Amino acid sequence: xxxxxxxxxxxxxxxxxxxxxxxxxxxxxxxxxxxxxxxxxxxxxxxxxxxxxxxxxxxxxxxxxxxxxxxxxxxxxxxxxxxxxxxxxxxxxxxxxxxxxxxxxxxxxxxxxxxxxxxxxxxxxxxxxxxxxxxxxxxxxxxxxxxxxxxxxxxxxxxxxxxxxxxxxxxxxxxxxxxxxxxxxxxxxxxxxxxxxxxxxxxxxxxxxxxxxxxxxxxxxxxxxxxxxxxxxxxxxxxxxxxxxxxxx
Amino acid sequence: xxxxxxxxxxxxxxxxxxxxxxxxxxxxxxxxxxxxxxxxxxxxxxxxxxxxxxxxxxxxxxxxxxxxxxxxxxxxxxxxxxxxxxxxxxxxxxxxxxxxxxxxxxxxxxxxxxxxxxxxxxxxxxxxxxxxxxxxxxxxxxxxxxxxxxxxxxxxxxxxxxxxxxxxxxxxxxxxxxxxxxxxxxxxxxxxxxxxxxxxxxxxxxxxxxxxxxxxxxxxxxx
Numbered sequence: 001x002x003x004x005x006x007x008x009x010x011x012x013x014x015x016x017x018x019x020x021x022x023x024x025x026x027x028x029x030x031x032x033x034x035x036x037x038x039x040x041x042x043x044x045x046x047x048x049x050x051x052x053x054x055x056x057x058x059x060x061x062x063x064x065x066x067x068x069x070x071x072x073x074x075x076x077x078x079x080x081x082x083x084x085x086x087x088x089x090x091x092x093x094x095x096x097x098x099x100x101x102x103x104x105x106x107x108x109x110x111x112x113x114x115x116x117x118x119x120x121x122x123x124x125x126x127x128x129x130x131x132x133x134x135x136x137x138x139x140x141x142x143x144x145x146x147x148x149x150x151x152x153x154x155x156x157x158x159x160x161x162x163x164x165x166x167x168x169x170x171x172x173x174x175x176x177x178x179x180x181x182x183x184x185x186x187x188x189x190x191x192x193x194x195x196x197x198x199x200x201x202x203x204x205x206x207x208x209x210x211x212x213x214x215x216x217x218x219x220x221x222x223x224x225x226x227x228x229x230x231x232x233x234x235x236x237x238x239x240x241x242x243x244x245x246x247x248x249x
Numbered sequence: 250x251x252x253x254x255x256x257x258x259x260x261x262x263x264x265x266x267x268x269x270x271x272x273x274x275x276x277x278x279x280x281x282x283x284x285x286x287x288x289x290x291x292x293x294x295x296x297x298x299x300x301x302x303x304x305x306x307x308x309x310x311x312x313x314x315x316x317x318x319x320x321x322x323x324x325x326x327x328x329x330x331x332x333x334x335x336x337x338x339x340x341x342x343x344x345x346x347x348x349x350x351x352x353x354x355x356x357x358x359x360x361x362x363x364x365x366x367x368x369x370x371x372x373x374x375x376x377x378x379x380x381x382x383x384x385x386x387x388x389x390x391x392x393x394x395x396x397x398x399x400x401x402x403x404x405x406x407x408x409x410x411x412x413x414x415x416x417x418x419x420x421x422x423x424x425x426x427x428x429x430x431x432x433x434x435x436x437x438x439x440x441x442x443x444x445x446x447x448x449x450x451x452x453x454x455x456x457x458x459x460x461x462x463x464x465x466x467x468x469x470x471x472x
Contacts (some may be wrong), residue, residue, distance in 0.1 A: 008348070015458075074353035097349035104342045133452055170339035171355060172258075202259050211342030212258035212335045214361065215428040216354040230438050237434025239259045247250035 001027040001087060002182055005040060007011065010108050013115075017108065018043045021098070029088035033076060034059060034066065037098075053111040059083040059116045062064055064159030067166070068112055069099040074222040081161065082223045101162050103171035105208045113147040116162050118208040119176060123160075125204035126197035140151035145248040148186045155183035157225040164219035164227075170211030175219035177205045178235035185238055195242035202239055258338065260433075266429035268324040268331075271420060273451070279402035280458040286471055287330060288462075290395035297394040331367060336362055343369045357424040364417045378407070402466035411463050419456035423448050 002025045012018030024040050031039070034056050041051035058063035061084040070076035076085045090096060106114040128172065144152075158179035165173050181198045184190035190197065213232055220229035255261030282300075286293045304313040321347040353359070374384065379397055382389025385408060387400040401407040430436045436444055465471040 006348075054382055069347060069349070072347055072349040099347055099349065101332055102343060102345050104344050124308055169343065171342035172339070197251075202257055206256075206258050211339035212262060213432075214339070214356050214358065215424070215431055218353060228438065230436060230441065231433055233431040233436040236259055236262075236432055239257075240263065240434055242258070243250060246253070 001029060001090070001092045003027055003090065003093070006095065006097045007112070008050070008099045008108075009111055010100075010165045011110065013107055013109055017111075027087055029086065031087045032059065032083055033068070033085040033087065034072070044094070051143070053109075053113050055113050062159060065163035067101050067114065067161060067163070069097075069101065070165055071097050074166040075102070075161075075224050079224060081159075082241060084224075095246075096116050101166035103162075103165045103168075103210065105173070105210045106162060106165060107173065114162075116160075118210070119160050119162065119173070121208060122173065122177055122201055122204045123152040123180065126193065126200040127184070128193075129184060129187075130192060131189065138195075142188050144187060152186050154181050155179040155186075155231060158223075158227050159225060161224065163176060163222045163224060165210065167218040167222035168211065169216055169218060170214055172213050172219070173205050173208070173210040173225060174213040174235070175227055177201050177228075181235045181238055182231055194238070195245050198235060198238040198242050199246065202235075254432070258335065261335055262432045264327050265331045265335070266432040268328040269425050269429050271320065271324040271327065273426065274315070276418070276452055276455055277451075278424075280455050283462050284458060286395065286398060287465060288306070293395045293398075294393060298392070303326040324367075325372065329365070332362070357420045360417075360420055361424055364421045367417045368414060368421060371410065371417070374410060375414075395435055398462065399466055399472060402471075406464050408467065412460065415456050416461045420454040422455060423452040 002023070005024060006019045007022060008017055009020045022040055022044075024036065024043070027036050027039065034054070037052060037054060044051045044077050052192045055065050055067050057063045059066075060064040061081040064081075066082040068073075068075065068082045070082065070085070075082050077089050082149060100106075100108050100112045101114045101116075103114075106116055108114050155178075160174060164175035164178070165171055168174075181201055184197060185194050215229070215232070217229050220227065220231075254263060282296060285296045301311045301314055308316075374394070377383040378385050380402055382391070382397070385397065385400065386404045389397055389400075402411070427436075427444050430440075430444045462471070
């Protein structure tokens with residue numbers, strides 16, 4: 001396959017960026033999107049040019065490191081992560097636009113790499129459970145009803161890649177935050193911090209400069225793990241409940 | 250608690266949801282009341298007068314009406330201020346656009362902000378036209394709403410403004426009602442289709458009900 005790539009190049013966080021055009025040849029349809037970019041980078045290095053910086057780690061679709069907005073879609077045209085997107089999803093001769101996640105809370109560090117540490121701070125605000133350390137408890141020590149376990153697992157699938165923020169017209173982190181809140185709030189292990197978790201995580205989310213939810217639904221469409229839009233509804237419910245409880249105290 | 254709600258994006262959306270639902274309830278009542286115009290001038294004018302005597306003798310003349318007006322003004326202001334602040338925040342949160350643009354979200358979703366502004370301006374015109382009579386075409390007469398409505402819809406611009414605003418209100422309710430349910434945490438996967446259906450039915454009924462009046466005047470059914 002022969003492709004034309006239009007890639008966002010930006011020297012550093014303070015520099016002005018722009019789209020640069022590159023041609024790549026000899027791309028196999030079985031290559032992943034990142035392998036295609038590796039091919040481009042090898043050519044750039046041979047030519048003595050600066051390779052394109054992009055995030056990646058496991059390349060198995062489970063770590064949440066890879067990003068990229070491909071032809072206007074976070075993670076590209078398939079519902080998966082960029083590392084699991086294959087070149088067979090494109091046609092020979094295609095022009096592909098590759099851009100970084102766009103959000104005020106995700107500033108570009110270089111080229112296609114953005115700073116997603118805002119997510120870490122949201123997790124630090126309440127995305128944890130307090131447990132005594134020591135040997136692991138027996139698996140059946142705390143019974144969890146099956147529907148609750150399934151619900152928690154569905155939301156626990158979030159890998160924190162930030163596609164929801166990139167796709168949201170308001171740069172909101174509602175789907176990410178709600179996935180974490182729902183995952184832990186439904187479980188008995190998460191019950192002691194149920195109220196403070198949602199209040200603190202939402203407060204931190206606002207603090208980071210993410211936008212608000214207008215229920216456009218772009219986040220859920222972009223999510224490679226299929227976190228549903230109703231996750232946000234669930235978090236709103238938890239937030240209202242926690243606010244009411246805090247007021248009674 | 251009020252501080253927590255007002256300072257949070259989730260809380261401000263709650264303010265929007267609640268104020269929006271209050272206005273929606275009012276719109277349903279308003280639309281049903283409007284349809285009385287098809288039963289003649291006497292019934293319509295009598296209904297308009299009754300609005301001023303509701304709740305008597307407990308309430309004094311026009312008291313109930315003023316209570317409703319105050320609630321509505323509070324709802325409109327709360328809705329608009331929240332929308333303005335949240336929109337500013339949303340725009341700041343997404344400073345640079347993508348080079349590769351794609352059509353996003355439904356038409357109703359994308360037009361919420363402009364639609365809201367159109368509706369805000371419409372409310373001002375609507376009150377100056379048919380409540381105070383300040384910008385009314387022809388001689389405005391308090392206590393003769395039937396004739397006043399006919400006068401308004403006998404002008405091309407009266408019809409144009411009204412029809413545009415009613416289409417905007419339909420679109421606004423279509424996304425707004427369903428969104429309010431999500432914001433208040435009552436939506437769920439099993440309820441989603443039902444909520445969307447109710448939103449669509451409400452939007453259609455209100456738009457059709459409101460538009461019936463100018464169409465009635467234009468076709469001569471109401472004169």
